Amino acid sequence: MTMTSRRALLGALPMTIALSLALPGVGAAQDVVRIGYAVAKSGPNATGAGITTIPNYQMWVAEVNAQGGLEMPDGSRRMIEVVEYDDRSNTEDLVRAIARLAEQDKVDLILPPWGTGPNLAIAPLMDKAGYPHLAVTSVTDKAPEFADRWKRSFWMLGGGHDYAEALVQTLVAAREAGQINDQVAMISVADGFGIDLVSAARPAFEAAGFTLAYDETYPLGTSDFAAIMNEVQRSGADSFVAFSYPPGSFGVTKQAQTMGYNPKVFYVGVGGAFPNFPQVAGGKAGGVMSIGGVDSASPAIQDYFQRHTDSAGSPPDSWASAVTYASLEVLEQAVQRVGLDHQALAQEIATGTFQTVVGDLKMQDNQLRDLWWVGQWQGDKFVAVNPAERQGATAPVIPKPEW
Amino acid sequence: MGYVFSAIAFALLAVLPLFAGDYGTGLLVGLMGYVVLASAWALFSGPTRYVSLATVAFFGVGAYVVAVLNEVLPYPVVLFCAALTGAGMALVVGLSTLRLAGIYFVIFTFGLAELVRQLITWFEVNVTGTLGRYIFLDLTARDIYWQLLALAVLTLGAGWWIRRSRLGLALRVIGDDEVVAAHAGIPVARTKLVLFVISATIITLVGAVQAPRWVYVEPSIVFNPTVSFLTVIMALLGGANRLWGPVAGAVPLFLLFEWLSARFPDHFSILLGLMFLAVVYALPDGVLAALERIRRPSVLKETKA
Missing domain, CATH: 3.40.50.2300 (Response regulator)
Incomplete structure (x- = not known):
């Protein structure tokens, strides 16, 4: 390359910079x-x-x-x-x-x-x-x-109350249909979300006539759920509820599969609606319930x-x-x-x-209230189950198919 | 001369937020927060060379005390309770750990934040049944800044006084060689304990003063280990053995991080790690010492904050 072109380039540089600095300033306002x-x-x-x-x-x-x-x-x-x-x-x-x-x-x-x-x-x-x-x-x-x-x-x-009470509603409907007994095994993570949900769920379950056959809290960061899940299995409850964070939701799912624990209702917390949950569950997520849901139709x-x-x-x-x-x-x-x-x-x-x-x-009073509180994996979709009367809801599959 | 200069500087700093908007004041709050944290950290860790990673443990406890008490007690009393809690905790921690040698102390202090966090979580889960707590105090960013500034004056004043007292001398000997210090008749454990409690109390107060800015408090928010790391790196960058060292480290680093968070929002953790390496390798005694080495004959000049 010759000197002139380099010089031209150097000369052009400040111009370009000036332009690029000036342009957004000129046009930005509108x-x-x-x-x-x-x-x-x-x-x-x-x-x-x-x-x-x-x-x-x-x-x-x-x-x-x-x-x-x-x-x-x-x-x-x-x-x-x-x-x-x-x-x-x-x-x-x-x-x-x-x-x-x-x-x-x-x-x-x-x-x-x-x-x-x-x-x-x-x-x-x-x-x-x-x-x-x-x-x-x-x-x-x-x-x-x-x-x-x-x-x-x-x-x-x-x-938290919305999610916990909706879950109880769903279980009440299943009990009235004769699908599950009145025993619930519940575990929860000792952190923000788990605490909020469990403190709302306890009274709601009791008011609905359920017995908490197992009710324990585990610390955030727990990775081995073998002992907890063994006790859960022995509790005789038809419904298993975990108010968990993603690592716990994944952990209890894998543990339940390993030990062949097949409760009629299997509910996990945050992470259950993640797109990678079916992979975590080894392709057998069908029937697992969790928070949220979408109208998949x-x-x-x-x-x-x-x-x-x-x-x-x-x-x-x-x-x-x-x-x-x-x-x-x-x-x-x-x-x-x-x-x-x-x-x-x-x-x-x-x-x-x-x-x-x-x-x-x-919005109602600055809040969105038309939400899906409980969902369930059916096929490769996480469908909405509760509120059951809302348009777009799918009937839950209870008992959950075996792993 | 130095006093007059410092007084003028602090007076200027005090009126600064009157001319700054929300962001400017927010910047001052963050900046002053770290200035106090780094200075308080260096109060103990500088002379003794005990690297403490417990900063956020005390900081978080301060914030939590405010969260728990803000609705039942008047604000000054709440602050007093926070200071008392921090001091009490430092006393217990200090008594049980200050006999540990350097490296074990580092590990223990790192674990302390997690321990306190788990204890609070356990308490909230099993006793109160809620985790998040709300702080609705009518304090503006400006009020918070002034409190932090006062705390900064207090911290630097304490640092200055300790430096001139027998306590400071004793600490320097301990930092150089604990065995020699013990043989010279210095009450090693007690000296370290006193300093640790002073330092931790100030750190607790920083957490307490800043907490109203956050409105909502839960353990994962207030026990963020990054706070401990940033404090250490700031103090080390400036030079933990000098009165103004931590200030000289906190100010540029804070502004740098603020700039980085806007320019490179995706690379903060990497840059923080690199910075750590750079400080330890290139400036082991801090910026102030390096500057001094460059212009040899000049007397120890204290740079303005």
């Missing part, structure tokens, strides 16, 4: 919608965020941008520009990142982090800055209180599963993923109706009805 989020990409929350939250955000942004951007009330479209931070699973860092998004980056919208704790931590700040806060992945019985405290917050995954859900598989390389989990995606659709449609004004957006989200992958969605 042409893009800046959407920010801070999620856990490292640390203990990274797994949950990586399964439920991040793939849906990425897929939604890619889809919207492929259509030319977010549609505004006047019919124009604006591309989404993402500003993302890693909160390292640290609440202090998360709160600061949200302040940064609101104040430094001045993003138009903020998407929530993963988990109950993180969403509660940012709620006061979101409220102060006026952003609508779609706290999707928060499971809390105090949702009504929070919705009242922070007027622009929306709670979309119910509380719905074309919207089937399409969503396909798109998620194409985009993220794996199907979504069948509990919070679809709801997370639905929250983004709510946001998209609300923006299309009223634009980006926060006050109007919050108002629209609270009162409007939206077409989403989980069906027509309408």
Whole structure:
């Protein structure tokens, strides 16, 4: 190469840099919608965020941008520009990142982090800055209180009582049909979710006339379930319930298979609705119950599963993923109706009805109550079982087929 | 001269949040939090060379005390209880472990955070039947920052005083050689214990002061081991043996991490690990010592925070 071309190149470089710096500044104000989020990409929350939250955000942004951007009330479209931070699973860092998004980056919208704790931590700040806060992945019985405290917050995954009581309902129906006896063996992990569910389930089981033949708690991190499962098997209960986290859900399933334990109802907690659960169960997940579920006959859900598989390389989990995606659709449609004004957006989200992958969605007192509480693996799908009267529910298979 | 300068610096730091927005104040809160953590950590670990990874154990306990008591007691009393709890815990831990030699101490302190976390979990599961706790205190980020700043003044003041006292001298001897120290008539265990309790109490208070920012507290949130590691690396980077060393380490590292979390949101853990290696290999005595070595004749100059 000659000197001239190199010199020309060098001369062009500052120009290019200047242009690339200047251009977004010129066009940014009107042409893009800046959407920010801070999620856990490292640390203990990274797994949950990586399964439920991040793939849906990425897929939604890619889809919207492929259509030319977010549609505004006047019919124009604006591309989404993402500003993302890693909160390292640290609440202090998360709160600061949200302040940064609101104040430094001045993003138009903020998407929530993963988990109950993180969403509660940012709620006061979101409220102060006026952003609508779609706290999707928060499971809390105090949702009504929070919705009242922070007027622009929306709670979309119910509380521990909902899940526990729905499970009891399902078992009551099975007992009345003569499918199971009135004995339940229950184990729970000694951590957030397990405790919430078990403390709601105990009274609910008793009130429904069930006897807890076995009721023990195991520490987080337990990997050997042989002893526990032996006692569970000896308890004589027809129903086995584990309010567990993914490692425990996988562990008890494998242990039950190893020892040939076949209760008529086999219920595990978080992780039971993960797309890889059938593999964990060696292809014999059929009949296993867990939290969540989807209306697998719905074309919207089937399409969503396909798109998620194409985009993220794996199907979504069948509990919070679809709801997370639905929250983004709510946001998209609300923006299309009223634009980006926060006050109007919050108002629209609270009162409007939206077409989403989980069906027509309408908030009640800033909460999503039309949820699936209990699901069951049937074939290669994790179908919704409870509420049984809701459209899209499938009748549960009880007793569970043998492993 | 030094006092006047420090006083002016702290006065400036105190009025800073009045001109900063939410993010700026949040940055100051995080920064001041780590300045105090690193300084308090170095108070004990610097002179004795006992590397403690128990920072988050005390930090988390502080946050938990606030979470448990915030609705039943007035705030200052809650803080007092937190300090008392931290001191009591440090006393028990110190009495049972400070006779351990270096490496065993490191392992024990690392386990301590997990132990405390499991104890709290056990208690919540079996006694109260809930795990998450809520903190609804009307404290702004600014209020929290001022408390942390006060704590920073207190910590640096304590560090300065200890350095001049017989206690500091005794600690330095212990750090150089425990056997010699014992033979010279220094009450080794008691000296270490006193320092450990002071350091741990301050760390507990940092957790207590910061907790209202989080609204919701559960063991997995407050006992995040990264806090312990960051504290150590910050103190070591600046130089744990100097009064201003931890400050000189905490400020640049905190800002660097803040920048990294935005620029490289996917690589934080890798960068943290590399940083650890770099500090230990390249700057074993800290930045301040390295700077001093570069410009030899100058007197010990204390860099401003």
